[in-house]
Amino acid sequence: MGLETQGGTRFCGRCGAPLALRVPAGDDRERHVCTACGAVHYRNPKIVVGCIAHWRGRVLLCRRAIEPRRGLWTVPAGFLEHGESAEAGAARETLEEAGARVGIDALHGIWSLPAIGQVYLLFRGRMRDARVAAGAESLEAGLFAEEAVPWQAMAFPVVTQALRAWFEDRRRGRYRLHRGLVEATRWS
Amino acid sequence: MGLETQGGTRFCGRCGAPLALRVPAGDDRERHVCTACGAVHYRNPKIVVGCIAHWRGRVLLCRRAIEPRRGLWTVPAGFLEHGESAEAGAARETLEEAGARVGIDALHGIWSLPAIGQVYLLFRGRMRDARVAAGAESLEAGLFAEEAVPWQAMAFPVVTQALRAWFEDRRRGRYRLHRGLVEATRWS
Numbered sequence: 001m002g003l004e005t006q007g008g009t010r011f012c013g014r015c016g017a018p019l020a021l022r023v024p025a026g027d028d029r030e031r032h033v034c035t036a037c038g039a040v041h042y043r044n045p046k047i048v049v050g051c052i053a054h055w056r057g058r059v060l061l062c063r064r065a066i067e068p069r070r071g072l073w074t075v076p077a078g079f080l081e082h083g084e085s086a087e088a089g090a091a092r093e094t095l096e097e098a099g100a101r102v103g104i105d106a107l108h109g110i111w112s113l114p115a116i117g118q119v120y121l122l123f124r125g126r127m128r129d130a131r132v133a134a135g136a137e138s139l140e141a142g143l144f145a146e147e148a149v150p151w152q153a154m155a156f157p158v159v160t161q162a163l164r165a166w167f168e169d170r171r172r173g174r175y176r177l178h179r180g181l182v183e184a185t186r187w188s
Numbered sequence: 189m190g191l192e193t194q195g196g197t198r199f200c201g202r203c204g205a206p207l208a209l210r211v212p213a214g215d216d217r218e219r220h221v222c223t224a225c226g227a228v229h230y231r232n233p234k235i236v237v238g239c240i241a242h243w244r245g246r247v248l249l250c251r252r253a254i255e256p257r258r259g260l261w262t263v264p265a266g267f268l269e270h271g272e273s274a275e276a277g278a279a280r281e282t283l284e285e286a287g288a289r290v291g292i293d294a295l296h297g298i299w300s301l302p303a304i305g306q307v308y309l310l311f312r313g314r315m316r317d318a319r320v321a322a323g324a325e326s327l328e329a330g331l332f333a334e335e336a337v338p339w340q341a342m343a344f345p346v347v348t349q350a351l352r353a354w355f356e357d358r359r360r361g362r363y364r365l366h367r368g369l370v371e372a373t374r375w376s
C-alpha cells in the first residue's frame with residue numbers, strides 16, 4: 001500500500017482544479033465540489049475483506065510487517081480491489097499475506113467502523129493443506145489453537161472479536177453470522 | 189448524486205498534478221500514481237446498502253425517478269456514506285427513498301458486482317408502520333405482495349434475485365444469508 005490519499009483530497013481528479021466544501025443541489029450534506037468543472041467528489045467507505053482460515057481446529061494468523069500495528073497479530077485481510085468479488089479478495093489476501101490456499105465457506109460476519117470509513121467482511125475458509133508462508137507484509141504466519149492465540153498481542157479489536165466468535169461457534173457446533181459496530185473509542 | 193467521477197480520475201487529489209499508470213514498488217498491478225508527489229490513488233469498490241422492508245408480508249418498493257433505470261422498480265438502496273454503519277445506511281436509504289421507518293433485523297445477503305466495482309449489502313427490515321412516501325429520487329413507493337411485484341419492470345437483476353430469495357425464505361419460514369456474484373453480462 002502506498003501513500004494514503006483518502007481524507008486529504010484537495011484537487012479535482014477530473015480536471016486538477018481546487019475543490020471547495022459545498023452542499024450540492026438536492027443533497028443534504030457538504031461534499032468536495034470542484035470549483036472549475038463542478039464534479040462532486042464523494043468520500044466512499046472502504047471494504048476490508050479477510051479470512052478466518054482453519055486447519056484441523058487451528059486458525060491462520062499473521063504478524064504484521066507493516067504499519068499500522070507492526071509486530072502485532074491479525075487474520076489475513078486487506079482492501080478489496082476493484083474488479084474482484086468479496087470472496088476472491090479474502091482468498092487473495094490469505095494467499096498474499098500467509099501463503100495459504102483456502103476455499104471460502106461462508107461469511108463469518110460484517111463489522112462497520114464508521115469513524116474510519118471501513119466495513120469489514122470476514123469469511124470462514126478451509127485451508128487446502130497445512131502450508132503457510134509469511135508474505136511481504138507479514139513477519140511470520142502460523143496456525144494457532146484457541147489457547148495458543150496471542151490474544152494480548154492482537155492488532156485490531158474487530159479481529160479479536162471475530163476470532164473469539166469463531167472459536168465459540170466452533171465449540172457450539174453451529175456457525176452464525178456475526179454483525180457489529182466498532183465505535184471510534186474501541187478502535188483507537 | 190452528482191456527476192460521476194470514479195474511473196475518470198486523471199489528476200492527483202493531493203496536489204493537482206497529472207497521474208500516470210505505473211506499478212508501485214512492492215505492488216503487483218498498475219495504479220494511478222501522481223507524477224509530482226508520488227501519491228498512489230487506488231480505485232476502491234463501493235458499498236451499496238439497501239433494505240428489503242416488509243409490512244404484513246408485503247415488501248417496500250420504489251420506482252426510480254433517476255438514471256440509471258429511471259421508471260423501473262427496486263428496493264430502497266444507495267451508496268454507503270463515510271461515517272455511517274452499513275445498517276444505518278440501509279435505514280437512511282429506506283427513509284430517503286420511500287419515506288419509511290424501519291428497524292434492521294439481519295443481513296439478507298451480500299452480492300459482489302466486480303465488473304462495476306460494487307458490493308451490495310441488503311438487509312431485512314421491519315417497517316414501524318405502513319406509512320410510505322416517495323422521496324426525491326423516487327416516482328412512487330408502495331407495498332407489494334409477491335404476486336403484485338412488478339417482476340417484469342425491475343431495475344436491477346441483483347435486486348430481483350434478492351427479492352425472490354426473500355419471498356422463498358418467507359414461505360419456508362426460515363431466513364438464510366444469501367451470497368452471490370453478478371457477472372458483467374448479467375448486469376448490463
Ligand SMILES: [Zn+2]
Pocket residue numbers: 012013014015016017034035036037038039
Ligand atoms: Zn474539476
Ligand SMILES: [Zn+2]
Pocket residue numbers: 200201202203204205222223224225226227
Ligand atoms: Zn500529487
